[in-house]
Amino acid sequence: MTSARIAPRAARPAPKSAHSASKSAHPELVEGCPSRGHSDLDLSRWLVLGEDRGQFPPGWQAVRARGARVRLREMASGRERVFFDLIGGYGGNNFGHGHPAIRAALRMALEELDHVAVFPSGQAQELARRLVKKCGFASGRCYFTVGGSQAVEIALRIGRLLTGKPGIAVMEGAFHGYGAETVALSRDYVPEELMRVTPAAAPVTRLAWNDERAFAQLSAAAQTTGTLLFEPILGAAGFRVPDARWLGQLLELARELGMLSIADEIQVGCGRTGKFLAIEHLVGPRSRRRSWLDGVLLSKSLAGSVYPLSAVVLNADRTPGLSTIDETAALGESFTNSPLGCAAALAALDLLEADGGALMSKAARLVGALRRQLERAAATRRSCTVRGLGATIAVDFGDKRSATQFVRRAFDQGVLCYVCGGHRWATVKLIPPLTLTPQEAEEVGGRLIRALEMGA
Numbered sequence: 001m002t003s004a005r006i007a008p009r010a011a012r013p014a015p016k017s018a019h020s021a022s023k024s025a026h027p028e029l030v031e032g033c034p035s036r037g038h039s040d041l042d043l044s045r046w047l048v049l050g051e052d053r054g055q056f057p058p059g060w061q062a063v064r065a066r067g068a069r070v071r072l073r074e075m076a077s078g079r080e081r082v083f084f085d086l087i088g089g090y091g092g093n094n095f096g097h098g099h100p101a102i103r104a105a106l107r108m109a110l111e112e113l114d115h116v117a118v119f120p121s122g123q124a125q126e127l128a129r130r131l132v133k134k135c136g137f138a139s140g141r142c143y144f145t146v147g148g149s150q151a152v153e154i155a156l157r158i159g160r161l162l163t164g165k166p167g168i169a170v171m172e173g174a175f176h177g178y179g180a181e182t183v184a185l186s187r188d189y190v191p192e193e194l195m196r197v198t199p200a201a202a203p204v205t206r207l208a209w210n211d212e213r214a215f216a217q218l219s220a221a222a223q224t225t226g227t228l229l230f231e232p233i234l235g236a237a238g239f240r241v242p243d244a245r246w247l248g249q250l251l252e253l254a255r256e257l258g259m260l261s262i263a264d265e266i267q268v269g270c271g272r273t274g275k276f277l278a279i280e281h282l283v284g285p286r287s288r289r290r291s292w293l294d295g296v297l298l299s300k301s302l303a304g305s306v307y308p309l310s311a312v313v314l315n316a317d318r319t320p321g322l323s324t325i326d327e328t329a330a331l332g333e334s335f336t337n338s339p340l341g342c343a344a345a346l347a348a349l350d351l352l353e354a355d356g357g358a359l360m361s362k363a364a365r366l367v368g369a370l371r372r373q374l375e376r377a378a379a380t381r382r383s384c385t386v387r388g389l390g391a392t393i394a395v396d397f398g399d400k401r402s403a404t405q406f407v408r409r410a411f412d413q414g415v416l417c418y419v420c421g422g423h424r425w426a427t428v429k430l431i432p433p434l435t436l437t438p439q440e441a442e443e444v445g446g447r448l449i450r451a452l453e454m455g456a
């Protein structure tokens with residue numbers, strides 16, 4: 001395997017017996033562990049979360065990452081290997097690892113300004129201005145926070161504050177984060193205004209995805225539901241694209257019913273599909289997006305893969321009631337408007353906008369070709385289908401075991417990818433960086449096809 005771009009590092013010798021090493025060096029870590037007698041490999045699982053659902057060989061840690069590649073170390077042997085990273089930070093690595101322009105922006109920002117509460121930085125103001133425009137809104141307002149779930153929470157709070165209705169309508173198969181709605185836990189500190197709109201359990205209506213039944217379901221929920229939250233393209237379900245007409249009709253209906261429509265672009269936004277927003281593929285004209293959309297949520301790749309930042313971008317024309325909310329009390333957080341995150345995001349936006357969006361369109365073409373290559377290879381296998389849009393690829397294997405085995409074989413071939421929740425854990429997602437070169441695409445394609453053929 002080539003490791004051209006990542007300078008090899010001397011592997012640290014592994015402890016002789018990982019368990020005994022931990023025992024002598026850090027007895028406190030062993031004492032607190034609910035299960036004694038585990039090896040250090042198991043202990044590593046107690047110490048930090050490394051989600052894998054049994055897909056990867058255990059006991060590897062990340063050492064260094066650049067561009068499309070990541071170096072992993074097997075903890076037991078100290079052996080290191082370089083892999084192509086198509087897990088892509090679950091959609092957070094659109095610019096690959098350690099992009100020089102983003103690192104430079106962060107370095108400069110670090111020199112100037114760390115976190116200052118209350119007063120937004122110039123970068124935050126500039127980023128908000130550009131994001132409002134990129135979302136197609138004539139005027140707007142941005143709330144910057146640190147993660148996807150927080151952005152979703154803020155959007156839901158805004159929906160409730162503006163409509164007075166606690167209910168939320170979401171699509172079947174959608175994923176909007178694992179965060180609880182934490183406001184209810186902070187009751188003593190929450191202003192009365194917010195308490196009134198924070199029910200113990202919000203009514204949630206699940207709409208049949210890409211199905212006409214969704215219209216009746218949304219209408220039936222209208223009395224208690226103020227917000228329609230939707231992923232334009234289902235990410236966790238394995239990049240499923242709905243019919244554009246169906247989505248348009250649903251958004252039109254939500255508008256007639258007085259609901260706020262919020263597009264969750266946390267996973268598929270920021271250029272992943274070949275356009276800045278995935279919804280641009282479905283609701284083409286900017287004027288339509290302006291009149292149907294009240295807000296857009298962004299995160300993951302927003303700050304160029306290196307900084308946790310998320311944004312709630314609101315369409316001010318459709319949310320005039322915002323001025324009546326006590327925003328600081330209702331929507332503020334400690335890390336609102338992170339100057340570092342906003343500086344990184346500005347550099348990331350520059351990359352996406354350079355040469356009329358060449359990075360996005362080139363990646364969509366290159367990954368599209370890779371997808372077609374995989375489609376041809378998959379056609380020889382029973383119940384294996386490939387789909388995607390722009391720089392997204394999902395391979396459906398029909399069952400969880402085959403999908404997991406493919407991930408293992410890809411690992412052996414030096415490619416990291418993962419099984420996602422869609423279609424009962426039978427779908428593998430491939431999320432290469434937009435910066436992938438044609439040579440890298442060819443190499444990745446060859447390895448993935450070998451992994452596919454080995455399982456045929």
Ligand SMILES: Cc1ncc(COP(=O)(O)O)c(C=O)c1O
Nearest residue numbers: 147148149175176177235266267
């Ligand atoms: C569409 C979508 N919304 C929200 C989230 C939650 O983001 P986070 O994991 O940063 O809380 C995710 C995460 O995968 C997501 O894909």
